[in-house]
Amino acid sequence: xxxxxxxxxxxxxxxxxxxxxxxxxxxxxxxxxxxxxxxxxxxxxxxxxxxxxxxxxxxxxxxxxxxxxxxxxxxxxxxxxxxxxxxxxxxxxxxxxxxxxxxxxxxxxxxxxxxxxxxxxxxxxxxxxxxxxxxxxxxxxxxxxxxxxxxxxxxxxxxxxxxxxxxxxxxxxxxxxxxxxxxxxxxxxxxxxxxxxxxxxxxxxxxxxxxxxxxxxxxxxxxxxxx
Ligand code: IYR
Numbered sequence: 001x002x003x004x005x006x007x008x009x010x011x012x013x014x015x016x017x018x019x020x021x022x023x024x025x026x027x028x029x030x031x032x033x034x035x036x037x038x039x040x041x042x043x044x045x046x047x048x049x050x051x052x053x054x055x056x057x058x059x060x061x062x063x064x065x066x067x068x069x070x071x072x073x074x075x076x077x078x079x080x081x082x083x084x085x086x087x088x089x090x091x092x093x094x095x096x097x098x099x100x101x102x103x104x105x106x107x108x109x110x111x112x113x114x115x116x117x118x119x120x121x122x123x124x125x126x127x128x129x130x131x132x133x134x135x136x137x138x139x140x141x142x143x144x145x146x147x148x149x150x151x152x153x154x155x156x157x158x159x160x161x162x163x164x165x166x167x168x169x170x171x172x173x174x175x176x177x178x179x180x181x182x183x184x185x186x187x188x189x190x191x192x193x194x195x196x197x198x199x200x201x202x203x204x205x206x207x208x209x210x211x212x213x214x215x216x217x218x219x220x221x222x223x224x225x226x227x
Contacts, residue, residue: 038163039211041172042116044126044203051079053169054128054202061162067149072135073158073197076188079128086187087131088123091178091199095120098179114212122174126201131184132159133194145193155197162200172205 002013019027058075066072078084095118099108123129134155138146148154159175166173178184181196190196 035164035167036216038167039172039214040174041205041209041211042122042174043206043209044122044172044201045206046125046127047204049127049171049203053171054130057162057165057169057202058130060165061158064154064158064161066154066158067151070135070138070148070154071158072138072148072151073155074133074135074190074194075162076131076133076184076190077128078131078188081124083187084124084129087129087184087199088120090183090187091120091123091176092118094178094180094183102179120176120178122201122203123176123199126203128202130162130200130202131188132162132197132200133184133188133190134197135193136195137193139191139193159198159200166200166202170204171202172209173200173202175200 004011054077058077061075062071062073078087099118103111132155134151135148136151137148140146163173163175176199178199181199184190184196184199185194
């Protein structure tokens with residue numbers, strides 16, 4: 001392996017396959033068509049998913065770039081039925097309060113087409129719940145702290161990578177955002193430096209799965225080219 005040293009730190013030579021323009025066009029179009037079949041799903045099957053698959057998904061998620069390469073995330077993987085039930089009950093208590101009191105009329109109207117409500121049966125049905133925590137800082141074994149950087153960006157990217165890997169596995173997921181999420185810190189006994197970020201149930205889709213009929217914004221509504 002070819003190596004060199006910068007600032008006293010080791011660097012390794014990096015290469016990868018590249019493609020001529022026409023092949024890039026074909027590859028990116030194919031990737032887009034495949035990725036466009038990903039949807040947020042709420043109808044899950046309870047069919048078991050191998051633990052090794054979940055482990056591989058987490059390895060893939062953890063390849064995401066992060067501020068100063070601190071990888072400021074912890075993926076808590078819940079398959080224990082009692083714990084799933086506790087998570088469901090706590091999430092539903094918060095969501096019921098949100099849907100009936102905390103969310104504005106505008107917000108509820110914006111959600112109406114997604115058919116969501118405070119009930120979250122999928123939290124018990126999905127074989128795995130991946131609860132993603134962000135590490136606001138690192139707690140060293142001696143009690144000292146060190147900084148993490150761009151924590152929200154980093155953990156958001158890792159979750160994006162995770163969703164891509166889940167899709168690649170032929171599984172489905174939901175980026176669930178029970179709010180507030182502090183109950184997850186307590187139920188999963190996370191340390192003071194970790195904050196709940198997203199709750200992602202992972203499963204096979206139910207046999208009869210329906211998703212909202214959505215349009216994605218066309219390119220000219222999501223981009224500006226400065227040429
Ligand atoms: N967190 C609630 C409400 C909700 C909010 C958004 I933004 C959605 O896209 C969907 C639902 C819930 O999970 O039901």
